[in-house]
Amino acid sequence: MQTKKLDDTITVSHQIAIEDVQTIRDQGFTLLMCNRPDGEDPGQPAWGEVKAAAEAAGLKTAFLPVSSRDEAIAMKEPFQVEMASADGPVFAYCRTGTRCEILWTLSKN
Incomplete structure (x- = not known):
């Protein structure tokens, strides 16, 4: 998993x-955010699957x-x-x- 920390949040x-x-x-992340539409690429996990796994793990x-x-x-x-x-910290993909x-970046303006 390639990650980039933008700030402490x-x-x-x-x-x-x-x-x-x-x-x-x-x-230690508390929120998992997806900024990618479903079906963009073949084999991409559907958001519903990721969401179910995240909620089962205790993530919002x-x-x-x-x-x-x-x-x-x-x-x-x-x-x-x-x-x-x-x-707490957000993990977005x-x-x-x-x-x-x-x-x-947009949210900072």
């Missing part, structure tokens, strides 16, 4: 596997899929709400982590 990553969920929880979850600039701008406020309500980082 959020770390971003490329696409995770279901098997990564427990490791994410064990590392958020699904804020982004696939365009306009969608990123529209997700700014929901992203801010999720970040503000998180009980998409295909490469870039969309997560864009949302984080």
